[in-house]
Amino acid sequence: MNTQETQQCYHCGDPCQPTDIEAYDKHFCCHGCKTVYEIFSENNLSCYYDLEDTPGQTPPEIEGKYDFLDQAEIVEKLVEFNDGETQIVNLYIPHIHCSSCIWILENLNKLNPHISNSQVNFPKKTVQIQYNCAKTNLKAVVNLLTSIGYEPYISLEDMDKPDRKIDRSLIYKIGVAGFAFGNVMFLSFPEYFEVSEFWLDQYKPVFRWLMFAFSLPVVFYAAQDYFKSAFSILKTKQLNIDIPIALGIATLFIRSTVEISFSLGSGFFDSLTGLVFFLLLGKFVQQKTYNFLSFERDYKSYFPIAVTKIENKTEANIKVSDIKAGDKLLIRNAELIPVDGILMNGEAHIDYSFVTGEEKPVHKTSGDKIFAGGKQVGSSIEMTAEKSVEQSYLTQLWSNKAFTNQKPEHYQTLLDKISKHFTVGVLSIASVSTLIWLLINPSMALNVFTAVLIIACPCAIALATPFTMGNLLRLFGQKGFYLKDIKSLEQLTSIDQIIFDKTGTLTQNNATEITYEGKSITNDDKNLLKNTLRNSNHPLSRQLYHFLHSQDIMTVDDYEEHLGQGIKARINNHNVKLGSSSFVNAPQESENFETAVHYKNNEQYKGKFVFKTTYRQGVQDLFHQLKNEYNLAVLSGDNKGEKAFLERFLPSKTPLYFNQKPEDKLNYIKAQQDKKQKIMMIGDGLNDAGALKQSDLGIALSENINVFSPACDAILDAKHLSLLPKFIHAAHRGIKTIKISFVLSFLYNVIGLYFAVTGQLEPVIAAILMPLSSISIVGFTTVMTHFIGKKIKV
Structure with missing residues (x-):
């Protein structure tokens, strides 16, 4: 066979005969592959071929297809x-x-x-x-x-089915590994019990080669993801848990093959297939846990995100999950558009930065289509829904990369830290043991080196973290605390300082007593107030809106909301101002700090609505439980009206900061982080978005009025704020459970390494220790997390 016939295409790896195209000192099977190579080279993307050998696919002929x-x-x-x-x-x-x-x-x-x-x-x-x-x-x-060889699959018939493509490869791999594991175990029994009948001696080589045959699809198909992951991470000059796993699998296979090839023993095919089977089973359980969690974390599940539906000229709050095509919805300032629809009334300025990363608001007028995920900026708008809410889309929005671009990424998970030390430790023990045996008995050196890599495979460590944290995320979700991911749960245990917003966080929005002081106001004033407040989602605005009696709906000609200050609106030639005394330029009075919304109409000061604050039940106990372990602080956009009360109410020396604008809160957190403090911020998710995003762990409290807050790492049901210390304690116990699991795994490894280093590792020992460690770790973490969850009583 000549050289030309044996050439592989540089791009896709297919044989080049009979049409070998040679260009750029490389061989290509067709002009399509050559063209792709030229495209990549011309655009400085030729390092595509450095990551994998022949990674491409022959591009199909597509003229007119699309x-x-x-x-x-x-x-x-x-x-x-x-x-x-x-x-x-x-x-x-x-x-x-x-x-x-x-x-x-x-x-x-x-x-x-x-x-x-x-x-x-x-x-x-x-x-x-x-x-x-x-x-x-x-x-x-x-x-x-x-x-470039990546033709998409587009089917117009099933494009509306969100789950039309289900990746079943992991299930197939588990099936292959499980089938092989079961058969290899049966074939290994005669070797375990040293049966010496004539049929074993006669058929022993057949049994061993059958075990080898069963192991081939396990290594080269079922376990391929571990090799790919290890190879990819090594190219970045880093270490992860997949490297010792891949080493262990490769060593098991190579040593076992050598043993049966030279009749040195039966090898470790039972341990090999069992190891891969249990690892894949753990990955499957982890995947199912995450899928279940993503459903539980859907907005329909943890609290009823409200949207205002307009029907027969009346307004009613309904769950987003209850929206149907054709419903007429009211979207206020700073509210998320929950569904795709058509803008009917009002002028929309929609912030799509949560979707596209672009901060410039998009202007829309009546009749334009608007999309889920945008946030209305300005006066309220009315829209008609085109379809019901797609839960998976909102969940995807919350996890969108755009939301985490500005979040500090310096945090390392516990598994990341352990992986590096474990990998270095295993390789060190293997190397030192080999050197010692080279001095004592060189014929045993290679045996010992491979034995250490086999027995020290970190399958138990790889399973401990996802099982423990996955179970805790699910249990927390059942009790009203919804964390985005495992990293957020681990960060909960590394906090130094907890910062609370006051209004809407420590205070209870729906139990505030409101009184009016000032000149008498007419029904026309109430109409103006009601329609101005209709556009706002600030907690005080929502309380005052519900306090005022129902009025006729009027069109707001112009609307501006200044976060932390107040509202300007123009309705039927009336210029309305609502907000703090400084914002509306209220008449100066003797210092009388209080929570109040001042009202001015056409530059004429009318009066103020005074709010008597009601604090959430259990807040005082919450602070006293936290004060010994954490630095505490309160940042409030309100004035000092309740400073004296808060100083009696909260632990002594708790820093209290008032008149804090959103940027002030963010800057305070930055200053604390510069002092090496790990910050948890708890706010209502509205004015606190910047502070929540800046903090190491941002928790948004949810109540009746819910505005989408992608800045947060977790959402806590407001009713369960007093349970925060229990959640933190449970997270610490979860980390402790993982560490105990690591210790148990270490003990298994010590026992196994003793046999490996001393050259006594037998197949039966590996077959017992490796699956036993995995099963016991999974069982231990499951029982412990169930016990931890029982301690959190709602």
Whole structure:
């Protein structure tokens, strides 16, 4: 066979015969692969081939195939977001399979400058692409993907089914590993019990080679993700838990193959297949836990996010989950648009930064389409819903990368820290033991080296964290505390200082007594007040809105809300001002600090609404439970009216700061972090968005009026604020459980390493210790987290 016939395509790896195209000192199987190579080279993307060998796919002939994407109505159904300038589409790419795929797909902006962002979801094999639809279009994006070998799968028949592509590969891998494990165990029994009948001696080689055959699909198919992960992380010159796992699997397989090839023993095929089976089983349980959690964390589950529905000229609060197509909805200032729909009344200025990352508000007028995820800025608008809420979309929004771009990323998880030390430790023990045996008995050195790598495989460590933290996240969610992810739960245990907002956080919004002081106000005044407050979501605005009797709905011609200060509005030639005394320039009085909303109409001061604050039940006990372990502080946008009361109410020397604007709160947290303090901020999620995002752990309290707050890392039901110390204590016990699991795993490893280092490792010992450690760790963490959860009584 000649050289030409044996050449592989540099791009896709297919054989080049009979059409070997040679260019750039490389061989290509067709002009399509050559063209892709040229595209990557011309755009400085040739390092695509450095990440994986022959990672590409031969691009198909597509001329005219995607002409249907020229039709606006089809594009409208496919895109997730469209404001006339920016479109976002999520495409299923079946060919995504390695780190090279991720790298090239997340660098599409280098191939098309009108693509601003692309993000790959590797497990789902999807890529979310954001592009400027004024300068390019979906057809051009799809053609680009296809031209570089990543043709998307687009089906107009099932595109409305959110779960049309289910990745069952993990289930298949578990099936393969489980089948192989069961058969290898049966074939190993005669070896375990040293049966010496004639049939064993006669068929022993057959049994051993059968075990080898069963192990092949386990190593090269079921366990391939561990090798890919280890290889990818090594290229970044870092260490993770998959490296010793991959080493252990590879060593088990190689040593076992050598043993049966030279009739040195039966190998460790039972331990190998069992190890992979239990690891994959743990990954499956973890995946199912996360899927279940993502459902529990959906906004329909943990509190009824309210939206105002207009029906027969009356307003009523309904759950977002109850929205139906055709419902007429009122969206106030700073409220999230919960569903796609049509703007009916009002002038919309919509902040889509939570979706696109662009901070510039988009202007919309009556008849325009508006999309879920945008936040109205300005006066209230009325819209008609086009469809019901898609829960998965809101959950995806909360986890969107745009929300975490500004969050400090210096935190390392416990597993990250352990992984590095464990990997270094295992390799050190293996190396030192090998050197010692080279001096004592060189023939045993290789045996000892491989034995250490086999027995020290960290399967138990890899399972302890996801099982413990996953169970705690689920248990916390059942009790009204919803954390975004495992990292947030771990950060809960590393806090030095807890900062509380006052209004809407320590105070109870729905139990405040309101009195009016000033000139008498007419029904016209009440109409103006009611319709102005109708647009606002500030806690005081909502209380005063419900305090005033129902009035006729009027059109607000102009509206401005100044966070932490007040509201300006123009209605029927009336210029209304509501807010603090300084904001409305109220007449100077003797110092009388109180929580009040002042009212001015056409530059004429009318009076003020005074709020007598009611604090949440259990707040005093909450502070006294926390004061010994944490530095505490209160930041309030209100005046000093309740300072004397708070000083008696709260632990002595608790810092109290009043008249704090949103940026003041954020700057205070920055200053504390500069002092190496880990900060937890608890606020109502409205004026506190910046502070919540800046803090190491931001917790938004939820009550009756719920505004989407992507800045937070957790949401706590306001009724359960007093349980915060119990949640923190439970998180600490969860970390302690993980550490105990690590100790148990360490003890297993010490026992196993004794046999390995002394050259006494037998297959039966490995077969017992490896699965026993995994099963016992999973059982221990499950029982302990259940016990921890029982201690949190609502």
